[in-house]
Amino acid sequence: MEPRRLYRSVRDRMLLGVCGGIGEYFNIDPTIIRVVWAVFGCTGAGILAYIAAGIIMPQSPDM
Secondary structure: OOOOOOOEOOOOOOOOOHHHHHHHHHOOOHHHHHHHHHHHHOOOHHHHHHHHHHHHOOEOOOO
């Protein structure tokens, strides 16, 4: 069995595809991830974390 990898989503993206990729990895609706991330983003650290995740996470090879 091949290990799962965390990628930025190509199909389900709003900005960078980070929330879509996390939703695909955990097999849940990306909208839930986006709402949680929006609440977390209000602290200021969430915005930096999103940008860092967008830079660190590789783009999905599925195109």
